[in-house]
Amino acid sequence: MSEDDLTAEAAYESARARQWRERLRGPVSRRTLFRLSAAGAAGAGLGAAGGLARPADAAGPIVKPLPPELFVAHGTNAETRWEAMRDQGYLTPADRFFVRNHIATPLIDARTWRLRLWGTGLHGSPTEERPVEFTYEDLLGMRAETITAFIECTGNGRGFFTSQQGQQVSGTPWKLGAIGVARWRGVRLASVLERAGLTRHAVDVLPRGLDAEYVDGGVNMGRVRRPLPVAKALKDVLLAYEMNGAPLPPDHGHPVRLVVPSWVGIASIKWLGDIQVSDQPLFSPWNTRYYRLFGDAYPPEGSAPLTRMNVKSAFELPWDATFPGGRVHVLHGRSWSGNGRIRQVSVSTDGGATWHRAKLHGPGHARAWVRWQYPWRTPSAPGSHVLMARATDETGATQPATVPHNTLGYLFGAVVRHPVTIS
Template sequence: MSAADQRQGLWELAHERGMSRRRFLWLLSAGGATAVLAACTGTRVPAETLAPTAPAAEMLPWFKDPDPFIVRGTSGLEARLENLDGLITPERFFFVRNNSVSLDVAVDDWSLSITGDAVPAAVEMSYDDVLAMECRTLEAYLECAGNHRAMFDLVNGQTAEGTQWGTGAVGNATWTGVPLADVLRAAGISDDAVSVMLIGMDVDSPEMGFRRVIPAAKAMDPDTLLVHGMNGSALPRDHGYPLRALIPGWVGSTSIKWLSQIVVSADQQWARNNTTSYVLIGDAYPPEGEALGEVATAQTIKSALALPWPAELDAGVHRIGGYAHSPAGRVAAVEWSDDSGRSWREAQLVGRQARLGWARFEFRWDAPAGEHTVMTRATDTAGNAQPEQVPFNKKGYLFNQPVPHPVRVV
């Protein structure tokens, strides 16, 4: 077997174990195959095995400081909601979900291509071309499809596949960008367009570029943006610089980062992420087209406390806060319970709520000593409310039952 074949086999093993390409290459350069195999098996590598010149920063698959987060393997940084005190999530606290590693893209080498049988000819745009188009800014929450996934097990005793996110795979930001509809019209999208595939530059992700297909009608929605700014600054590298999609109210996997290709078709397009992944697979979800179940698109109404998990408080009066959000409208009300849902009281909505953003709520709790389960449930202006039960799906998407938050009061 050649050295190249050995290296490829080693990479396939590491990738199966969830290792990022960046970490794989760092370990290979620092300690060779021994270091990679040790990392795959959980064996400690002697420090003298690693080359002293190997930069420790290269071990990280993100650019931001991971310390404020709950680190979920090599692909996720889960926000600690207790770190947030306003409606806009600072970038340093905004969750990250990757399918390989964050990219450092040289904008001069970047371009956006629009191709497919529903445009008359291929179009290529530079970063300056995008910036020259009329842009808009909107406030919107962004949430991973697997946010609250761990609750399938913790609450219902059903273990789902995938990263066991708690309640922090969500954030709310102001986003600046160009409506995707304007880009597609400039490319000459035809009236018979059915689907639009968005493809990222992260070639170490599945399909050599993470991708999602959205309906043409959703692509033409004026709120669907190609984003180049976040919270008043250029889009950070961890969040898709130089350009990402933003599909407000839909699962985060549709908001492709490091966007470089758009394929517009008069037919329905299928890929991994609308056939076997980001699909609700279970008895309650009949298959759609080539998908194994119901394709995950719109998010669900949720609420969560801005407390550590589990939380510990001193006995006495506290002002407890949290966040609620819905893809179908503004949050109309949030209720809370300190007796595992046997009785409910109304929380106070605090401050403004943007049309596509989340709401902050608070309530006063005179906390007695002991073990407590505090729960919240939200209702939106369209009448949607968090359900008492969510049918199980294999990949653990869209859990939105009221979360029983454990709180010890001492």
């Protein structure tokens, strides 16, 4: 199986299930997956690398300011307001980049931080207690690479399952502001794995963050961690230490985070502490209990673990924006896809009755977004209207009118109905 095949959900799950069946000599049920991920949680609190400097009584789960004109606060998370991106250029400034935290942002001293690699997929099978270690200075001394890529929460758009489709889902009710594009600089994960002694038998890597252990419904899930197939790890994953030309801010992963281009945001582990490298498939709650599609349209164990993000579009406008009537107003927006470049964006100003081609402009990176604009002559009469934007990527994938329901509200990729008022 090629490395590209292993970046597709179905192929990824098939390969992992086959490997695991060969070991267990039996089928892989959802109960088995949950048991395996729970067993992995037992040791998930061990080996915290690097000096955690955040006081236990620190106020608030997010360090940076969250002015209401820039963010919508969602508990431990913060959603970027799309109107705050107007006139901001191609990249999302760090002070406007969304925040997705399970608990609270840890403050970590880069001078004492260590990245620890261990497991049966490395020569000599170093253990968690005696790993291969890299310091921050070690990474700075290695060949650097820069990529421009989006990071997007898998639940981005979740609120529209309820507001547009009338379906109940659980989780943070994001609109479309759980995405940001940055220029990331760091070291290829492939280079670090090679130096650590990657073997040809390695199957999965399991990066783990240094934030506090996550408890859900009274069950300790351990530190946030999400397996990646070695094929993806070697392809384009970055150990990033800079964001938009500056050291990573605390809320975005200081001192080092993963950037896994085009994939679900949970794969881009922040505050990276250690990486298990295994010659057998690895599991965690974040690829068994979460980040699969569950519901009536899916098998009991859920879909395959989610990988690539889907196609979306957003207007750089406030929700319920107001326009004066009888004037030309240039609508601005951005579209993106985990499949690659956006080839076309169409805009409707009458709730989907008619569609018109928007003009794409500026950069259109394959792993980021493209900006677009469309001139709209607003109606003379006051009233309510619905704006819609629909993108098509280079694979031909186009945003649909609706998407199938899933109980955790992942991957809402339907065209969003953006209400506006003519005054």
